[in-house]
Amino acid sequence: MERKTAFIGHRNLWGKDAKIRLKLYEEIENQILNGCKFFTMGTHGDFDKLALSVCRQLRKIYKDIKIEVVITSLKKIEPKIEHDKIFGDIKYDSYNDVQTIIYEIEEIHYKKQILVSNQHMIDSCDTLICFVDINKYISGAKIAMKYALKKGLRILNLY
Numbered sequence: 001m002e003r004k005t006a007f008i009g010h011r012n013l014w015g016k017d018a019k020i021r022l023k024l025y026e027e028i029e030n031q032i033l034n035g036c037k038f039f040t041m042g043t044h045g046d047f048d049k050l051a052l053s054v055c056r057q058l059r060k061i062y063k064d065i066k067i068e069v070v071i072t073s074l075k076k077i078e079p080k081i082e083h084d085k086i087f088g089d090i091k092y093d094s095y096n097d098v099q100t101i102i103y104e105i106e107e108i109h110y111k112k113q114i115l116v117s118n119q120h121m122i123d124s125c126d127t128l129i130c131f132v133d134i135n136k137y138i139s140g141a142k143i144a145m146k147y148a149l150k151k152g153l154r155i156l157n158l159y
Contacts, residue, residue: 041055
């Protein structure tokens with residue numbers, strides 16, 4: 001099986017972006033140097049955006065890495081307003097340089113779609129790099145991390 005790393009984290013980084021970016025860069029590069037060439041993340045939070053940014057940065061050095069972005073809603077890739085459709089302005093996240101995937105989750109209640117997508121990502125990986133406050137009472141990121149633990153993934157928590 002090809003090594004694959006997933007990213008899961010809280011929606012907000014609470015102003016720790018620069019510190020986490022450095023840790024994330026080091027951990028992703030370490031994964032690459034240890035044979036991982038495939039990375040997957042979602043689109044819903046600061047940690048997801050940061051993971052995507054760092055993976056794109058490292059792909060400039062390590063040209064053979066693959067990046068997959070899991071989209072839970074077509075609204076993430078559609079122009080935001082009618083003006084964009086008419087004039088072609090791009091005001092949404094562009095994923096034209098990465099592979100995108102949408103799991104079959106439309107029948108699942110919208111409040112559980114991200115959780116189910118996270119589980120699908122975890123099911124296809126051997127490592128999880130996350131940003132999870134384990135003391136937080138409840139969060140989707142914490143639920144996903146516990147799911148990864150139960151599945152036996154190697155977990156690197158940058159919190």
